[in-house]
Amino acid sequence: MIRLYVSTILIALFFTSQCFAQAYNIKVKIPKLKNQELILGHHFATMLIPDDTLVLNSKGEGFFKGKEKLKEGMYFIFLPSKKTFDIIIGENQKFTVINDTVDLRKYLKVEGDKENSIFIDYQQFLDMQRKEAQKLSEERKTTNGDAQKAIDKKLKQINVDVKKKANSIIDANPDFFFSKFIKATLEIEIPKTVKGQEARYYYYRGQYFQYFDFKDARLLRSPIYESKLDYYLDKIIPKAPDSIIAQVDILIEGSRHDKELFRYMLVHLFSKYGKGEIMGYENVYVHIAEKYYIPDAEWSDREFIGELKRKVERKKPALVGNIAPEIKMNLLPNDPAAVEALRDQLEILNQKGKVYLKNQKLIDQQVKEFKAAYPNYSDSAAIAQVKINELASILDEEFMLGFEGFSSLHQINTKYTIMWFWEPDCSHCKTMTPKLVKAYNEKNLKDKSVTVFAVYLHRNINEWDKYTEHIKKWFDFVIDNELFSFVNVWEPFGYTRFRDKYDISSSPVLYLLDQDKKIIAKRISPDQAISIIEEIEKNSDK
Template identity: 25%
Template sequence: MKIILLTLLTGLLPLSVLQAQSTTQASSDGFKITGHITGLKDTTCVLAHYFGATQYIPKDTARVDGAGNMVFEGKKSLPQGLFLVVVPRKGYIQLLITEDQQFSFDTDTASIINAMKISGSKENELFYAYQQKLGKFSEEAQAITMQKKMRNDAASSALFNKQLNDLQKQANAYRAQFLTDNPTTFAAKLFKASSEPEVPPAPKAANGRPDSIWIFNYYKDHFWDDFDFSDERFVRTPFLQSKIERYIKELTVQVPDSLIKEADLVVNKAIAGKNNDIKYYTIYYITSQYEQPKVMGTEGLFVHMFEKYYKTGVMTVSDSSTLKAIGERVAAIKPNLVGKTMLSPVVSDTLRRPINLSAIKADYTVIFFYSPTCGHCRESAPGLKKLIDDYKGKGVEVLAIAIDQSPEEWKKFIKEFKLGNAINGYDFAHKNDFRNQFDVFTTPTVNVLDKNKKILAHKLPAEQIEDFILFQKRQQGDKKTDAAPKNAKASMKK
């Protein structure tokens, strides 16, 4: 299993979460978990708990003898949650750690779940009995499916479909009965948290088909129904992170306004649960995902999370220096968010004449921050030249700004890559802090502005500039896309 290192933003988590100490301690101090795994010998296993869906924190190790026996033991009780016994080259075994911390397990590497036997832990007995029963249903369904592939006549297909439907009903009935019989167990909570909302039959849309929008809205509105925000043990499972990830990144439109609304909804649920560890992890995880988001223009959620929860003290932190550093990062990002009017850099052209950003008349202005000696900048320069030449006089201007090196290096770069048709700028007086004023942490950094100098794109990959501008034109109903000679020539050849 891969270990993922915690990020810098981990410093924004309270120590109680990082140390993963459960407030619900075992009935007696200490733990002793005795294990036997057939097919394993003469190695070392690690006992660890989840921290989110992709990280785990080791709590103990045990030497496996020649007969496959091991013992995890400690004088201090373990934090409660979903644990892993990491087995070298064999994967891992999941165990529920709750109040019963003196128990044993016996399994086989050939079939870890089906062979699992538990003694001394009711939670783990339920956890594996459920999986074993559903596993049998799955095996039966696979067997029927194989027969269905071999006999595809109408009568056989109808019979097999009925058998599959009956099997599904049995599985659903078993699941419902299990949850009814064990409503307060951690095992039941985990299974409920991992399940999908059951969507009732949808009303018909105007076309006579089930209303897909209604289905989506119902699913989203009931997404959190079976998740217990009051149970801190979920911090030490993969389910809290996974559900936040799905809700925020897959069920929410990736624009700042929508993201902020839904993030606040999830955080409010965590606050209502009245468990600080759940609240802290929820705030931390959402914040961490949008400092360097995969979807351009969504950094606004990162700014919002910091200002609403960290800066106000709703989220207490373990490292004040990290809080200060992230605050400085937010201050750099905020003026450069998509939708903001870009500040005018204090730069001059090759004749040392001041360049006024607001005086550039163009439907789209591309700001290309670069370093004359940057390898990626040099790789991007030929494409940038083509863009400049192709779109000159056609509503697009490029302001190329060298953020460092000498004026001589800057002019050499312009000449080498023939960027004379661009508006070339340099900070002769060293008045700009490009890093903190314009969020230029790497080069090249590309902004695209509209005619009013509002930021349409920030940190756009250089190779995507033309596609982005053409997309913006289409969005605005501007069909004058004949400014792309390559496409025009291709059309003429046809």
């Protein structure tokens, strides 16, 4: 008897321990799906993420179960038909889900969980109200007068009933995930006492996160989180970089309490503003990268973070709102005959360079001397630098004397400066540059105190034949398209590092500066730049 009693206790303890080992245990009963596989997953921003699978038995029954609790949120069950229905995973994670395969919302039941019962009841209530609203809307099309007013009254009452139902759930169950979810979907009501468009705007904006609690990580596991977040940033907040940055700081700092939420928020905002779809987004991107991503994105590899640091350093000097970096460049003569004279020298220049490049004995000697002075250079780097130095000296002997000294960006004394980075082989440059010349002349922009600072993007001097040929194309383009109303400049030796300062990796690129050389706009078309100037001038006259 004693042995039997002890065995009974051990068996009971075994089953009890097994029961407690299951942190979630969700029974599913779908009689019409026998021996079929189901997937349990959760909503995450715009994605559906699988968490668990089961195979139903011959009665259409099975269990999703695991030793660690599921994170709370809105989940889905995926059927073999590729249809899904949603359930809530809250604090209680041991319940039974019952459904059919015909109408997944109509026949859905949950036993043993209050939150899911409320969720299902609310869904079915919405379905009924939606059908009634559709029916009334169809009737309205065939009526008028008092009959139409009566239908409008009924439609309005449906909205009142839905909001009343939602608020009753929220008030009775404030801690439920589903209550937070419903509240986030409700329209913000602005009291009639709030008068004026500006006051109504700030009221709405101030209430947005009272309805949508972005700090609640449970809402991240729902289909609405990302759309609510983006709506706030895209439709409510002004597009000015400083305004966006202030809100980005609130959002990122407000998500730090939860690792998953923090990572999502940081990655989403970093990606969103990294696209640069709107001018000024680049400022936001650099701010996020420098303040948050580089120091806090521990999930990123070192190579990516290293490249990001270099990218930020390259972009920072020429952000909208900054003073444009100073560059002092060689000034092309403002006279067709003088430019033609320079063009005629190019063939002689080219031949001198070719003679030097064929003189391997001289090059070897120069490399030997260079390596003695700079031993840290590799052989290939030393050869490249020696050639650059010699070709630059050939260029500098007589050819550069034909230029009219230097032009300093910061010494341009006009109300606006259009910086135009371009090159004659670029197809877009070939189209846009003549249009800029035409607009500049036709709109009398010189008389409106506008200077075009046109920076020629030359080839690598190591490619000597292409380098000199490219310069010839620049001269031809300037002459043929009469660019002499511009300040035409170049910097043949790379000393100014202007490509890095202005983040130039393609062409054409336009920067618009004000009188103080502050960057008003960048990477826009010439027409857009001129429109901005005209708009500023129009507003200044008021």
